[in-house]
Amino acid sequence: MLKRIAFAAAITMAGLVATASSARGDPGWGSVDCSTTPGPGCELIAEMSQAQGRPSVSGTTTQDGTSDSFECRYVPAGQGDPAVPQPEGPGGWFRLLCSADGKATANRPPVWIPAGQQAEPSITPEQVAMMAKSRLRLPAPSIAVNPAGEQLVHLPTWLWLREGWRTTSSSAAVPGITVTAVAEPVTASWSTGDGTTVTCSGPGTPFTADHDPKAVSPDCGHTYRRASRGTPGEVYTATVTVQWNVRWSGAGQSGVFPGLTTTTSTNLRVTESQALNSR
């Protein structure tokens, strides 16, 4: 009986996952589009759908052409939080599960639901925010260097990210609570494979034909001093790790989550250049 009531109390959740626009341009409203750049005012979408008597949230999340539907429901939990004494009377412990795939994503302790009570799943903005965070799809970094092929000792190497550096957001909503989590790239930390780490505060500047090949990157580069000959594979492994700050806001509250990282690596061959050395 209780089980049935609790299951019947399922509510629907929607998460809108989107990727913020890159530095490329957009149509006029592109930079204020709630589906790519959630900001102040976007909560109107949830508010005004409620005002019209429609379910405030339901449906699907969309990311790269795939979609998931979100749902929250109570499921029986074997036992309660050991720190909480079991209330008197008939009832049971339940856990709130909110996910698209049946696996738990709302990380919270079991709650006691007295028998016969209409169990409205209650959830705080921070818990909704955790769901939004779990929906973040951070872009994978993609390394670009100049020179494009082999690096030369003493010749500046330009390091930049072709992909993987753009503010990314996702949202989740339950009736009355819409929360957006925003991940912003903060630093790109390059381990160049020769014992050096270069930390850049941006994606780096792409090398283009109008730059002097002997010039140093204005914001993210490294100059190898030793050839990679003699190292395993005769190459240096360059690894970039992007550090992301994640903050959330919604329902009049806000907060920060522990940061996220994305990483990738590539092999670089560094050779001596007699021509340059003899200059």
Place this chain on the structure above:
Amino acid sequence: MTITARIATILGVVAVTSCSTGSNSSPPPQNTSTSTGTSFAPLPDPPERKAIDAYLAMWREMAAAGETSNSDAPGLAKYATGDALLVIKNSLAEDNRKGMVTKGSPKSDPQVTNVDRSDGAVTVVKIRDCGDDSAWLKYRRGTNDPADGQAGGRRSILAEVKAQPDGSWLVTRFAVQGVGSC
């Protein structure tokens, strides 16, 4: 309670009995050049009409400011305040930082979806629009090189417009949705 937009039906509510003691003089009707398909009866400005005018004027001022990506354009604050003004200014400042300007203008087709009353006077108007920014595009400053981003199109836009103590109407919040949302 939701009141569907029928401007002609709410003419009974004309006076804005705001709590301030200021005059209820309103600015002259804006010459709205925005290309909308909406037309309104030439009657004394009901609050819904003033709200729609403020909404259209907000995008017009944003488009004008966008030609130079000037986030300090004085016209912006004449029709928007609060979050709405903040989001517009941030957007223009970001474009300016990226060396982008916006040319053209958006198309709008706003409808009033809801009004809130306080002591009988309309104080808040909610608007639903199906805007189109396919002819309002960003370019690299000083060039005719369009920024190769996504294409524009029809977008569902929601907005909240509030009566101000001086009798004017300002857009306080808006939410622009993705291309194809209407």
